[in-house]
Amino acid sequence: MHGVTQPATVLGRPIRVLLMLTSLHGGGAERVAVHLLNQLDPKRFDVRMGLLRKAGPYLEHVEDMDRLLVAPDGEEHFNYDGPNSAQYAPGKLIGSAVRAPLAFRRMVKEARPDVAMSFLKGTNLLAWLALMGLGEERPRWIAREGNNVLAVVEEEAPNPLIKRTSLRLTRRAYRRADAVLANSSDMAEGLVRDLELDPAKMRMINNPIDLAGIAAAKDEPIPGAPARPYILTAGRLEYQKGHEVLIRAFAASGVWRTHALVILGKGSRLGELHRLAAQLGIGEYVRFIGFVGNPYAWMARADLFVLPSRWEGFPTVAAEALACGAPLLMTDCSFGPRDVIEPGVSGELVPVDNEIALSAAIAQLIADPERRARMRTAGLKRVKRFAVDAMVDNYARLFAEMAPERVAAD
Structure with a gap:
């Protein structure tokens, strides 16, 4: 070894x-x-x-x-x-x-x-x-x-x-x-x-984090990708992951006018989340993809990766997004986000269950490509420790x- x-x-x-x-x-x-x-x-x-x-x-x-x-x-x-x-x-x-x-x-x-x-x-x-x-x-x-x-x-x-x-x-x-x-x-x-x-x-x-495997997979094509730029999240469609907070924040941010929200993963809350997106009038801009064998190709092309979890242990998917070069926005949940990123440098944190703060952060980051580029560079450096x-x-x-x-x- x-x-x-x-x-x-x-x-x-x-x-x-x-x-x-x-x-x-x-x-x-x-x-x-x-x-x-x-x-x-x-x-x-x-x-x-x-x-x-x-x-x-x-x-x-x-x-x-x-x-x-x-x-x-x-x-x-x-x-x-x-x-x-x-x-x-x-x-x-x-x-x-x-x-x-x-x-x-x-x-x-x-x-x-x-x-x-x-x-x-x-x-x-x-x-x-x-x-x-x-x-x-x-x-x-x-x-x-x-x-x-x-x-x-x-x-x-x-x-x-x-x-x-x-x-x-x-x-x-x-x-x-x-x-x-x-x-x-x-x-x-x-x-x-x-x-x-x-x-x-x-x-x-x-x-x-399998950095070599991710590097080999992240440039593969992604059939079914939206025609517009997109924000990405990935995780089981369960209460822990806070998808409904992200969907509400996405609607409030106004970013849906230029970007899609892509959600990778499956779970028991799929129907509920579909209905929420439709009720908020953004159903056509929210894409539920389900489980994919290669999420890294999706991460590599995302303008922003968002993890709205209510709790975690070590959010592996967030570290994998860093390895793909995706700018990272997470909730400051217990536990693990502060192991993955240095807040304000290699990613950003917002409070848990706060759709107003999440909405504002999404809008600010999408509006500032230079800031996202700096986060991307810092994230690629930090993820090597994993x-x-x-x-x-x-x-x-x-x-x-x-x-x-x-x-x-x-």
């Missing part, structure tokens, strides 16, 4: 690592997992990925399918796509509380990892249950969090009792982890505070640190 000077092994063999996810649907977490599966040095790490469902757009990026462990009957029992609140339907709860931990437990027994890393709150809770009572067979466990836990609990819980229960279980689970990994600096601080964690267990690694090789090296160090009885080979 680049930058790693001491290969680590366990008792003279590669360190076994198991990455635990529900599926390869989603965004930043799934990309990170695939990067690690593909790029960790096989002489040092024997990496497997455990999935409850063999599904999701990032499957096509997995280079060795033999490294996947998949739960049987996953499509029947573990279809968790959609808004978080849907997980509290009785059938989902039964699947989560009983079948899913057993499935992960079988994967642990098969892979016999030295280190297991689970991704995001729901999977972290399942991993906690799966690892209970394993004794000497239990691997060292890293609970990786990539989102604002308090905001997720608030959104997903259908009533106060479930909210309190969910938060209590989350605290208990994360305290049992051997390490808790955040993907932004302010998230690491927030997790220690909100979940009352031991600061000594906290680690932080920003999400990796290069995938450096981030994978950081994970290699973490896995070597966490592996029991590790020895360094010369």
Whole structure:
């Protein structure tokens, strides 16, 4: 691996690592997992990925399918796509509380990892249950969090009792982890505070950005692009992402007279957002494209990339937009935007849920191409710190640190 000077092994063999996810649907977490599966040095790490469902757009990026462990009957029992609140339907709860931990437990027994890393709150809770009572067979466990836990609990819980229960279980689970990994600096601080964690267990690694892959993909053609210049956003069409605030801000800004608003992504709020754009009289200028395999070509041609999220963990899509040369406007949400940009230099921040401030910033930036050009140059320089090789090296160090009885080979 680049930058790693001491290969680590366990008792003279590669360190076994198991990455635990529900599926390869989603965004930043799934990309990170695939990067690690593909790029960790096989002489040092024997990496497997455990999935409850063999599904999701990032499957096509997995280079060795033999490294996947998949739960049987996953499509029947573990279809968790959609808004978080849907997980509290009785059938989902039964699947989560009983079948899913057993499935992960079988994967642990098969892979016999030295280190297991689970991704995001729901999977972290399942991993906690799966690892209970394993004794000497239990691997060292890293609970990786990539989102604002308090905001997720608030959104997903259908009533106060479930909210309190969910938060209590989350605290208990994360305290049992051997390490808790955040993907932004302010998230690491927030997790220690909100979940009352031991600061000594906290680690932080920003999400990796595949700069070479983005450079190769960003100049590809984009069929269906609007005939006029456009502002772009990308993300799941769910409450967290704040698309309705952006649509209202776009309407109020007057920028629709010269630009389209292009929205990449799919989700449960598609119909609602369509109706809102029509009600505001800008329906013909708002384009809902859905999921695209190459968002980078869209980013590279955008006059402005806007991320109106109510909360994040590390907004990977924003860093990818920087890598494409898109000027960046984000809400100052918890967590991650201030890791991605230096406000006022490589991007701009506005308050969360403030369509007046967002509208004004959109109008000002579109009216000032020289300012956008300066942001573009600064953004391309800043995003180099998130290069995938450096981030994978950081994970290699973490896995070597966490592996029991590790020895360094010369």
